[in-house]
Amino acid sequence: VAGGLSVSGWPGWYPWYPYGSYPYSYPATYPYAYPAAYYNPHAVAARPKRAPGETYALVVSGIVVGFSALSLLCGLTMALLALLIARAGLLDNLLFQGALLVPAVVALVGGGLALYFGVRGLLRHPSPRFTLPHPWLFVGLTALVLASAILIWHLDLASGPGPAIALFPLELLSGALPAFAILAFVSWRLRMPGTRRHVWMSLLYGITLAPVLALIFELVASIVFQIVSPISSTLNPNDPVLIFHLLIVISVFAPLIEEGVKPLGAILIMPRLRTPVSAFLVGLAGGIGFDMFETTFTYIGQGEADWIQIALLRVGAGLLHGLGAGMVALGWYFFINGKGVRLRWWKGAGCIAYAVLQHGIFNGSALLIGVLPDPIEKWLQQPLYLGQMPLTVSDLPLLGLDVVILGVLIFVTGRLMRSWRTDSSRPTAMPAPAEGSPASPSEPVEVGGAAR
Amino acid sequence: MMTYTPVDPNPTSPRPIPVDEQPLAEPTGGLWPNRFGKVFGVAAIVLTLAGLLLAGLAPQLVTHAPSGAPAGWTTLYDGTPSDSAGWDAAAGCTFSHSGLDVVGADGSNGCGYVPSQQHDLLSGGFQFSVALAPDGSVKLAQDPEVILAGGGSSLYVVLNQVGEYIICDDSCQAGSGLYVIGLSVAWHTDGYTPNSVTLRYLPTDDSLTLYTDGQKVRTLHVSLPVQPELALGADSGAEAIYTHATLYSASGGS
Numbered sequence: 001v002a003g004g005l006s007v008s009g010w011p012g013w014y015p016w017y018p019y020g021s022y023p024y025s026y027p028a029t030y031p032y033a034y035p036a037a038y039y040n041p042h043a044v045a046a047r048p049k050r051a052p053g054e055t056y057a058l059v060v061s062g063i064v065v066g067f068s069a070l071s072l073l074c075g076l077t078m079a080l081l082a083l084l085i086a087r088a089g090l091l092d093n094l095l096f097q098g099a100l101l102v103p104a105v106v107a108l109v110g111g112g113l114a115l116y117f118g119v120r121g122l123l124r125h126p127s128p129r130f131t132l133p134h135p136w137l138f139v140g141l142t143a144l145v146l147a148s149a150i151l152i153w154h155l156d157l158a159s160g161p162g163p164a165i166a167l168f169p170l171e172l173l174s175g176a177l178p179a180f181a182i183l184a185f186v187s188w189r190l191r192m193p194g195t196r197r198h199v200w201m202s203l204l205y206g207i208t209l210a211p212v213l214a215l216i217f218e219l220v221a222s223i224v225f226q227i228v229s230p231i232s233s234t235l236n237p238n239d240p241v242l243i244f245h246l247l248i249v250i251s252v253f254a255p256l257i258e259e260g261v262k263p264l265g266a267i268l269i270m271p272r273l274r275t276p277v278s279a280f281l282v283g284l285a286g287g288i289g290f291d292m293f294e295t296t297f298t299y300i301g302q303g304e305a306d307w308i309q310i311a312l313l314r315v316g317a318g319l320l321h322g323l324g325a326g327m328v329a330l331g332w333y334f335f336i337n338g339k340g341v342r343l344r345w346w347k348g349a350g351c352i353a354y355a356v357l358q359h360g361i362f363n364g365s366a367l368l369i370g371v372l373p374d375p376i377e378k379w380l381q382q383p384l385y386l387g388q389m390p391l392t393v394s395d396l397p398l399l400g401l402d403v404v405i406l407g408v409l410i411f412v413t414g415r416l417m418r419s420w421r422t423d424s425s426r427p428t429a430m431p432a433p434a435e436g437s438p439a440s441p442s443e444p445v446e447v448g449g450a451a452r
Numbered sequence: 453m454m455t456y457t458p459v460d461p462n463p464t465s466p467r468p469i470p471v472d473e474q475p476l477a478e479p480t481g482g483l484w485p486n487r488f489g490k491v492f493g494v495a496a497i498v499l500t501l502a503g504l505l506l507a508g509l510a511p512q513l514v515t516h517a518p519s520g521a522p523a524g525w526t527t528l529y530d531g532t533p534s535d536s537a538g539w540d541a542a543a544g545c546t547f548s549h550s551g552l553d554v555v556g557a558d559g560s561n562g563c564g565y566v567p568s569q570q571h572d573l574l575s576g577g578f579q580f581s582v583a584l585a586p587d588g589s590v591k592l593a594q595d596p597e598v599i600l601a602g603g604g605s606s607l608y609v610v611l612n613q614v615g616e617y618i619i620c621d622d623s624c625q626a627g628s629g630l631y632v633i634g635l636s637v638a639w640h641t642d643g644y645t646p647n648s649v650t651l652r653y654l655p656t657d658d659s660l661t662l663y664t665d666g667q668k669v670r671t672l673h674v675s676l677p678v679q680p681e682l683a684l685g686a687d688s689g690a691e692a693i694y695t696h697a698t699l700y701s702a703s704g705g706s
Binding site: 093095129138144148152158164166188278303304305306309381383420 | 469492
């Protein structure tokens, strides 16, 4: 039906609009309106009740606006600091650029977008369906960036890579494009089950606030653990106590904290997320944002002229962080919205346990490679050359783990879609839109109740 | 205009699932799902191409170390450092076919270039380049050090494996005399790719320029020690293997 969706039981000619929302707004004052007091002295008493969740949505939007203002302020401060350091001639390297410019760019761009989404949320403007271009576009661009950067590395062997600031855009792209490829892949595989505001806000939270929270919590946990169980800071493969201590920090504390904070944006709006597929997608977006920040802020810059070697190894990090955050969000979906779902507590706990275990195994394997007996470690440290560019044999098991995680991601998203198709218990008042309908991604419509 | 505030028409009714949170009934085809997707995708392509262009042109945006002897300068040394070719076999200096292996220690003066101890080869201007072995082939951390000493004062240029450099004099303490610290992007940190360091001194403006891997890192105005002697060393507790050295001098052997 033009202008809406027809629903069984409703007259076909009558446009059916999503719950509580209409694709038009009333003028503030009608040309024929009388002052309310004239017309109805009990106007205040007769004021209609808000739809469920609307007040909560307003509160969340208010929080978003507050944090976005804080983010913009932090971004400006970081940019100013970067300028001062650049004037002192200390910014011509990727490490300092990563530490200063990445937070500045992320806080300014992320804060600006969050402010936009937050204000629109406060005004209860509806948000269209979240879409991204086909994942193959991002896969292609990732391959182009990495292959070109490898070629450039070879060409620059004798001359040096040039000023660090000229490498900065490519460095950011090498961190962001693989992450977008994963987000687009999951989004397309799940057939885009979320609003633009929800998914982007989760990603922006993951790229801004989540790393800050993770840094703080991990620092506190490390300090507390160091006080409880003091050790020296030098890695000694022959000291089992030290190895155990590091394993606890890297494989238990870090996964628990990071998997806890990454999907907080999704958990905050969980009462507004009505399907497990959308909860998974919104949670995954938080992990993708976290990965983008971690890759560009912490890791790539450490390589300096060899940054591309680190970027190659970080291609799969979005899988670890994305799937982990998606699984934790799914777990919370079962806890909060899963009433009526069979074994929901077990399912929720299982999802979260999987994310922590996956992260713990990934981190632990990276540590264990460094403390293996000498012959094995030497074998693992053998270089593998791409042209003249060295990688090491020890990179292969980590890349293998990425492939395993990709397999799990395909399996989980497949299960989610099968469950969605076969779930007869879900409310069916609103049918899924078909391709070409007003609710298809080719023509965004105002949806939700009223603004999601 | 006032935005319509949604109301619940029937608060007790079960809430249906909003359209936007349901998967589409049919998979979307094509590269772009909608106009936003197209704009986003085109922006990603444009940014990628711009980033690649900038990175590709980047080496042309910096000054590089001269590859040969400047006009009128003399090549004093060009080869693997060895004790038979003028390098001093002091404590901590080991010579092999692969080059000069120096282990640093407190108070060490490095392995000197003997001709520079006998004649003033450097104060008229010089360019000195060394190639290092890959970090992975060095037992300790590889922290190379170039020392210019004479007349009771010294000038040090020290680097480490992550590309940090310190240019300092005498006590080499922050806040006392010359002490400049920084980090170079032109430095291979993978452990398998060798690095190189070049120092170029021009007496006309007392400028000392540091190049790493052929790229200019920093120029400082320094007071060169009187009749400086050149030595190769390593930071205390660290090691460095020099596989090749080249010395050009403006004053030749005079």
